[in-house]
Amino acid sequence: MKVNVQIDCTPEEARSFFGLPDLKPMQDRILAEIEQRMKSSLNAMDPSEIFKTWLPASMQGVEQMQQVQQMFWQNLAAMAGSQKK
Structure with a gap:
């Protein structure tokens, strides 16, 4: 017997279904910090x-x-x- 199950949902819906945390706010903070550090070190690239x-x-x-x-x-x-x- 062969069974195929197709689930049509967004990543947010799948994450909440499995009880996984939303890491987007943390990722946004980290990316902002990386961007700030890269901008501050551009002077060293002179x-x-x-x-x-x-x-x-x-x-x-x-x-x-x-x-x-x-x-x-x-x-x-x-x-x-x-x-x-």
Whole structure:
């Protein structure tokens, strides 16, 4: 035997039938908070602010890379000099 049951109701009607809570007010508050936080952090997306934030770190990385490169060439020269003897 095969039985098909079709129920035509809205999500609100199904939620109330099963006794589930209405989370829409909480979701609206959370979305409003997220929107407010995103708007307040848009200032950090200013290209000049990003450049100021990244520049010191990138310059420090370049200096470290130059030091590593210099040490590499010094070690290579020292190895070449020790093999000539």
